[in-house]
Amino acid sequence: MSQLTATRALLSGNEAIARGAWEAGVTVATGYPGTPSTEILEAARAYKADIYCEWSPNEKVALEVAAGASLAGARAIVTMKHVGLNVAADPLMTLSYIGTVGGLVIVVADDPGMHSSQNEQDTRHYARFAKIPILEPSDSQEAMDFLALGLEISEQHSTPVILRSTTRVSHSSGAVALGERRAPPEIKGFQKNPQRFVPIPMNARPMRVRVEERMASLQAAVDSSTANRIEWGDRSLGIIAEGIAYQYVRELAPDASVLKVGWVWPFPDKRIREFARGVKRLLVVEELDDILEEHVRSLGIPCEGRRPGPWSHREAVPGIGELSPDRLAPVLGGDGGRPQPSSPAPASATLPARPPVLCPACPHRGIFYALGKFKVVVTGDIGCYALGVLPPLKRLDTILCMGAGVSMAHGMQVVESRRGAPAETEKPRDRIVGMVGDSTFFHSGITGLLDIVYNKGAAVIIVVDNRTTAMTGHQEHPGTGRTLMGEPTVSASVEEFGRACGMKNVATVDPYDLKATLETLRLALDSNQPWLIVSRSPCPLYTRKPVGPARRVNQELCRKCKLCLKLGCPAIEYINDEIRVNEILCGGCALCEKVCKDGAFGMAKGACDE
Numbered sequence: 193m194s195q196l197t198a199t200r201a202l203l204s205g206n207e208a209i210a211r212g213a214w215e216a217g218v219t220v221a222t223g224y225p226g227t228p229s230t231e232i233l234e235a236a237r238a239y240k241a242d243i244y245c246e247w248s249p250n251e252k253v254a255l256e257v258a259a260g261a262s263l264a265g266a267r268a269i270v271t272m273k274h275v276g277l278n279v280a281a282d283p284l285m286t287l288s289y290i291g292t293v294g295g296l297v298i299v300v301a302d303d304p305g306m307h308s309s310q311n312e313q314d315t316r317h318y319a320r321f322a323k324i325p326i327l328e329p330s331d332s333q334e335a336m337d338f339l340a341l342g343l344e345i346s347e348q349h350s351t352p353v354i355l356r357s358t359t360r361v362s363h364s365s366g367a368v369a370l371g372e373r374r375a376p377p378e379i380k381g382f383q384k385n386p387q388r389f390v391p392i393p394m395n396a397r398p399m400r401v402r403v404e405e406r407m408a409s410l411q412a413a414v415d416s417s418t419a420n421r422i423e424w425g426d427r428s429l430g431i432i433a434e435g436i437a438y439q440y441v442r443e444l445a446p447d448a449s450v451l452k453v454g455w456v457w458p459f460p461d462k463r464i465r466e467f468a469r470g471v472k473r474l475l476v477v478e479e480l481d482d483i484l485e486e487h488v489r490s491l492g493i494p495c496e497g498r499r500p501g502p503w504s505h506r507e508a509v510p511g512i513g514e515l516s517p518d519r520l521a522p523v524l525g526g527d528g529g530r531p532q533p534s535s536p537a538p539a540s541a542t543l544p545a546r547p548p549v550l551c552p553a554c555p556h557r558g559i560f561y562a563l564g565k566f567k568v569v570v571t572g573d574i575g576c577y578a579l580g581v582l583p584p585l586k587r588l589d590t591i592l593c594m595g596a597g598v599s600m601a602h603g604m605q606v607v608e609s610r611r612g613a614p615a616e617t618e619k620p621r622d623r624i625v626g627m628v629g630d631s632t633f634f635h636s637g638i639t640g641l642l643d644i645v646y647n648k649g650a651a652v653i654i655v656v657d658n659r660t661t662a663m664t665g666h667q668e669h670p671g672t673g674r675t676l677m678g679e680p681t682v683s684a685s686v687e688e689f690g691r692a693c694g695m696k697n698v699a700t701v702d703p704y705d706l707k708a709t710l711e712t713l714r715l716a717l718d719s720n721q722p723w724l725i726v727s728r729s730p731c732p733l734y735t736r737k738p739v740g741p742a743r744r745v746n747q748e749l750c751r752k753c754k755l756c757l758k759l760g761c762p763a764i765e766y767i768n769d770e771i772r773v774n775e776i777l778c779g780g781c782a783l784c785e786k787v788c789k790d791g792a793f794g795m796a797k798g799a800c801d802e
């Protein structure tokens with residue numbers, strides 16, 4: 193956190209949310225990592241004297257833990273990325289019925305443009321679906337203020353509240369006014385009340401009615417909330433905008449009248465009507481889906497946005513990807529009067545595209561290379577190892593969602609076994625392999641494994657265990673032996689989980705030991721049985737230690753067969769018809785040495801120096 197003054201600081205949206213939680217008296221903060229939400233809990237850890245923080249194994253558990261804390265009377269937050277809310281959707285839908293005691297805010301960070309996500313989702317749908325309020329900040333200050341507002345709404349209306357951030361708000365920094373921690377409301381502990389907290393059908397039916405009554409009181413509250421404000425200007429154009437889109441609108445159309453919507457659902461109908469009455473033409477600018485726009489139309493108010501309105505002569509607001517001033521300029525008429533940049537095009541516009549690659553010395557490379565020696569279909573998953581889909585490795589065939597690497601393998605293998613043995617004229621069939629990371633295994637891989645064993649499947653499951661959640665920046669998980677609070681704890685064993693599921697064939701390999709890895713894979717793939725193979729070696733970026741000394745190519749021995757290039761290691765360069773190792777990048781995993789048939793690779797300091 194960089195201080196501006198004693199009471200103001202420059203904070204990212206995520207840091208501001210963490211600070212807001214501390215100031216608002218939150219005592220429990222849970223979550224599961226996922227870009228762009230991850231830094232919230234990492235920043236909350238700075239307040240661990242006051243806030244208990246945990247990485248839960250997945251988002252469903254995280255929400256349930258926060259719900260328990262809320263029912264016990266504490267203020268709580270839970271953080272996740274947009275797809276995490278799919279995982280937590282089950283508790284969410286019924287928590288809406290049960291409601292909250294201590295304020296509970298579910299912070300969900302959407303990723304328009306899919307900077308680091310497998311899909312684009314608009315979390316606002318969930319608010320409507322679960323019939324709970326959603327707030328959307330436009331900058332760091334609002335991220336902090338809305339967190340506190342969300343807790344208040346949650347307590348006043350006994351409802352969980354969603355705070356929707358987006359990549360741009362979460363990761364941009366802005367000045368924030370700092371305050372002191374306000375004493376949290378008295379925590380009374382859980383007060384038994386089955387009619388309220390136990391939604392068996394006879395209780396759930398009245399709860400369902402109360403949800404609608406709550407909707408009515410929320411509707412009244414949103415209409416008077418200061419989170420939604422009208423900024424009157426030139427009345428020939430009125431723009432309804434929310435989230436980061438508000439900032440772009442203000443930049444491009446500084447003179448226009450704007451209705452800034454911060455409490456997005458229930459919709460602020462009164463404000464919308466008042467605003468629409470005061471302007472000639474109405475435009476709705478929102479990122480991702482046209483939720484507000486559709487609602488404005490449903491009120492009988494003509495507007496334009498994603499769809500053209502009666503006055504439309506401009507381009508539509510883009511509905512796919514992240515908005516930006518550049519993308520919105522044609523919608524608002526040219527450059528909106530903003531000064532043209534005098535500086536040259538940003539470097540990103542002139543640099544050649546570089547596909548993402550596994551880091552040098554990444555342990556995942558060994559298992560991918562070894563898998564390339566077999567005829568397999570690999571149902572992959574999400575994590576650093578997803579990069580194994582790209583050339584030259586090209587070893588992943590599917591990705592769906594976290595955990596699906598295990599379960600989809602089972603589904604495919606069931607079909608394969610029902611197809612029977614291939615005819616003599618047919619090529620041998622591919623064996624089905626599922627691959628997940630260690631964090632993913634604990635997140636949602638275990639149940640899939642249980643399914644395979646229980647239902648007599650025969651897929652080979654590989655857990656690529658690099659001892660951390662690498663993809664999102666090295667967070668702890670149940671297998672790492674440390675908590676988010678920085679304390680040592682038990683380290684859950686993938687192998688023991690496998691055996692507990694009933695898996696008989698469990699093996700552990702070192703992915704840098706290609707020979708042993710190949711032997712184990714052969715054993716597993718030649719059998720007709722299910723296997724659990726744990727490919728274990730820590731991520732060198734996490735340990736911050738090279739695996740071994742850097743390698744160098746002896747040019748006299750190298751016959752340029754280019755086999756080493758098949759490793760896809762960024763440290764191995766092919767320049768001017770010469771294969772070289774970039775010793776600054778090399779992490780010393782020696783896989784190149786192991787795949788080279790000419791013995792051309794050796795330690796940089798030693799064998800090939802002469």
Ligand SMILES: Cc1ncc(C[n+]2csc(CCOP(=O)(O)OP(=O)(O)O)c2C)c(N)n1
Nearest residue numbers: 226276574575576629630631632661662663
């Ligand atoms: C439901 C859901 N939650 C969170 C994420 C963000 N995410 C992507 S992969 C991943 C875990 C990666 O860790 P691991 O499985 O150990 O593989 P590694 O990156 O270390 O290779 C996370 C948290 C996501 N994509 N989906």
